Amino acid sequence: MARIPYASPDAVKDDALIDRVKAQRGEVLHLYAMLLHSEDITDGWLKLFTAVRQKGTLPGDIRELVIMQVALINGAPYEAQQHRPIALKEGLTEAQVDDLADWQNSDAYGPKERAVLAYCDQMTRKVHVDDDVFAEMRQHFTEKLILELTVTIAGYNMVSRVLEALHIDAGDDRGGWV
Missing domain, CATH: 1.20.1290.10 (AhpD-like)
Structure with a gap:
């Protein structure tokens, strides 16, 4: 069990961020449900790992x-x-x-x-x-x-x-x- 509760969907202000998470990850995975305690960190994290996994040229x-x-x-x-x-x-x-x-x-x-x-x-x-x-x-x-x-x-x-x-x-x- 996680050491702190996952972020509440009601507490997240940026619906577009949630939509991007769902679009790029298929759903709000446990990791993202935790990261959403900080929308700025979630945004940066999503950008970095989308670049790593979907936009790079590494096989x-x-x-x-x-x-x-x-x-x-x-x-x-x-x-x-x-x-x-x-x-x-x-x-x-x-x-x-x-x-x-x-x-x-x-x-x-x-x-x-x-x-x-x-x-x-x-x-x-x-x-x-x-x-x-x-x-x-x-x-x-x-x-x-x-x-x-x-x-x-x-x-x-x-x-x-x-x-x-x-x-x-x-x-x-x-x-x-x-």
């Missing part, structure tokens, strides 16, 4: 691979539950999703995915990325894609930290949001 399978890895490393089950079906739709295999905890010993990943996972692991676990890990990852991506990959990893680390600090759970009653 969907790579984007979802790092989102799933961040969720695993950070112990964020809500994030993983929300993104597993998206990851599979974007082209990850069941084996790739299931083997993330031990990706170094799995045959499910090619050189590009291994470079991305090493980069994601270092960004998430220790913030600083070793030069050799960056150099390996750089062999597979342009500067624009490196930036998009980096922002995706950083952004989803923020997502998992908000989810886990506030105990946001998909089983919670969202307080009237539909």
Whole structure:
């Protein structure tokens, strides 16, 4: 159960913001029901993650691979539950999703995915990325894609930290949001 109640639909003044959340996410998900305590933060969050997920050029399978890895490393089950079906739709295999905890010993990943996972692991676990890990990852991506990959990893680390600090759970009653 969430540590603070979800925002009340009656307390949100900006109906256009709610409409944008629904249009871009399909519904007011638990995360957004919490974020709506601050309409300005919700607006910025929605813009950032819409850019990351829908407007960038990073391939969907790579984007979802790092989102799933961040969720695993950070112990964020809500994030993983929300993104597993998206990851599979974007082209990850069941084996790739299931083997993330031990990706170094799995045959499910090619050189590009291994470079991305090493980069994601270092960004998430220790913030600083070793030069050799960056150099390996750089062999597979342009500067624009490196930036998009980096922002995706950083952004989803923020997502998992908000989810886990506030105990946001998909089983919670969202307080009237539909």
